[in-house]
Every structure is written in C-alpha cells, then in structure tokens.
Amino acid sequence: MRITCPYCGERDRREFYYRGAAVDLDRPAPDAGGEAWDDFVYQRENPAGPIRELWFHEGGCGAWIVVTRNTVTHEMIDVQLASEVKA
Template identity: 65%
Template structure:
C-alpha cells in the first residue's frame, strides 16, 4: 500500500505507523467505572470498507496524517494533515 504524505509525497506504508481510527473517541468521565475505561482503552470497531485512520510518518517527516482508505481493497482515497482535518 502507498500513502501520500502531504510533505514528502507518495511513500510505502512501511514508513508509517498505524495509530487507529481517526474519528473522535468519547473519553469516559474520570469517575467512570472500570468497564467503561476498559471499553475505551481496548475495544475498537474493525469495519470492512471505507475508514479514516490516523497514521504517523515515523520514517519520514514525523507528520500525523489522516488517511481515507478502504480496508477491503487497500485503496487509498486521500490523505490530509491531522491538524487540518480537525479544523
């Protein structure tokens, strides 16, 4: 799979470190019980199809990138800097 870094251009995915789902997670309240914290820390959806994932360009410029891709075909639909995705 090839990922286009907004700074460095197209690179092999082995230069990047997958950090998980890029959609906002809802953090439990500080007084939430252990089940809520366990769910928040350890359980994630693993959808088949289109996703938005957060990747770190570890072997490159160090940018945090949101990658829109399909988990079935590995087709990358687009990339953008994470800070721009949040605004």
C-alpha cells in the same frame, strides 16, 4: 501498502506509525470503572469499507496525516495533513 505523504510523496507503509481511528471518541470519566475503560480500549467498531485513520510519518518528515482508507481493499481514498482536516 503505500501511503502518499503530502510533503514526501508516495512511501512504504513502514515509514509511518499508525495511531488509530481519526474520529472523536467518547472517553469515559477517570472514575468510570474498569468495565467502562475496558469497553473504551478494547471494544471498538471494525467497519468494512472506508474509514479515517491517523498516521505519523515517523521515518520521514514527521507529518501527522489523516488517511481515508478502504479496509476491505486497502485502497487509499484520500490523504490530508491532520492540521488541515476539519472535524
């Protein structure tokens, strides 16, 4: 898989560190209990199709980027600097 960094250009996926879905997550309260925290950590949506992901260009310029990627085809639909992404 290839990711295009806005600063460095197209690079191999191994230069990047995946940080998870780039969406607002409803975090449980600290005292919500084990079941709520288990659901938060392990029971996430796994949609087929376009999703937004947060990546860190660890082996390059150190940029945080938001990648819109199709989970079925791995097509890179869009890449933006995380600092420029509006929620």
